[in-house]
Amino acid sequence: MLVDIRNLTKIYRGGGEEIRALDDVSLGIEKGEFVSIIGQSGAGKSTLMNILGCLDLPDSGQYFLDGQDVLGASEKALAHIRNREIGFIFQGFHLIPSLNALENVELPLIYRGFPARKRRELAMEALERVGIGNRAKHRPVEMSGGQQQRVAIARAIAAKPPVILADEPTGNLDSQSGQAVMEILSLLHREGRTLILITHDQSLALTAQRLVRIQNGQVAEDKRLS
Numbered sequence: 094m095l096v097d098i099r100n101l102t103k104i105y106r107g108g109g110e111e112i113r114a115l116d117d118v119s120l121g122i123e124k125g126e127f128v129s130i131i132g133q134s135g136a137g138k139s140t141l142m143n144i145l146g147c148l149d150l151p152d153s154g155q156y157f158l159d160g161q162d163v164l165g166a167s168e169k170a171l172a173h174i175r176n177r178e179i180g181f182i183f184q185g186f187h188l189i190p191s192l193n194a195l196e197n198v199e200l201p202l203i204y205r206g207f208p209a210r211k212r213r214e215l216a217m218e219a220l221e222r223v224g225i226g227n228r229a230k231h232r233p234v235e236m237s238g239g240q241q242q243r244v245a246i247a248r249a250i251a252a253k254p255p256v257i258l259a260d261e262p263t264g265n266l267d268s269q270s271g272q273a274v275m276e277i278l279s280l281l282h283r284e285g286r287t288l289i290l291i292t293h294d295q296s297l298a299l300t301a302q303r304l305v306r307i308q309n310g311q312v313a314e315d316k317r318l319s
Contacts, residue, residue, distance in 0.1 A: 101154035180249030239270025
C-alpha cells in the first residue's frame with residue numbers, strides 16, 4: 094500500500110475549547126489510485142491534506158508512505174520525504190514572479206540535487222507534458238490563471254514523484270481552464286500516477302476512481318466510483 098494512515102487524531106485547542114479536526118481516521122491508498130477527498134469547510138480535509146503532505150503532524154496515530162514511517166521520521170527526513178515522494182498542486186499557484194515558467198519548474202529540482210542539464214531537460218519535458226512548452230520563457234504575470242496552474246502542475250510532476258497531492262487545483266480558475274486542468278490530472282492518473290484530490294466540489298470529486306468523504310473529522314463515506 095502506498096499511503097497507509099491508521100487512527101489519526103489531530104486536536105486543536107484554543108479559547109478553552111478542544112476541536113478534533115481529525116478523529117481516529119484510517120485510510121489506505123494503493124499505488125496508481127485516483128482518490129478524491131471531499132468535505133465542507135471545517136470538516137477536516139485540509140488537516141488531513143497537511144498530514145498526508147508531511148506539512149503537519151497528528152497528535153496520535155500512524156502514517157506510512159511507501160513503507161516509510163512518516164511520524165517516526167526526523168525533521169530532515171520529513172523534508173526529504175516532501176521533496177522526493179510528493180508533488181504538490183495548490184489552489185494558489187505559488188509561482189515565483191521573478192522567474193519564468195521553466196525556472197519555476199526547475200527550482201524544486203535544484204533542491205533534489207539534479208545537475209543543471211538534467212534539471213532543464215526534466216523541466217522542459219514537464220512543461221511540454223502539460224501543453225505549455227511554448228510559454229517556457231514567460232513569467233507568471235505574462236500568463237493566464239490556467240497557464241499558471243499548468244506550470245504549477247509541471248513543477249509537481251517534473252521529478253516524477255510517486256504521489257501527486259492536488260488541493261483545490263481549479264479553485265482560482267474559470268470553468269474552461271478548470272476543466273482543462275482536470276483533464277491533465279486525469280491523464281496523469283491514466284499513465285500510472287497516484288493522485289489524491291482534495292476538494293469541496295462534488296462534480297470534481299466524481300472524476301476520481303474513489304471518493305472519500307470527511308465529515309466532523311471522520312471518514313463518513315468511502316466508495317468506489319469506477
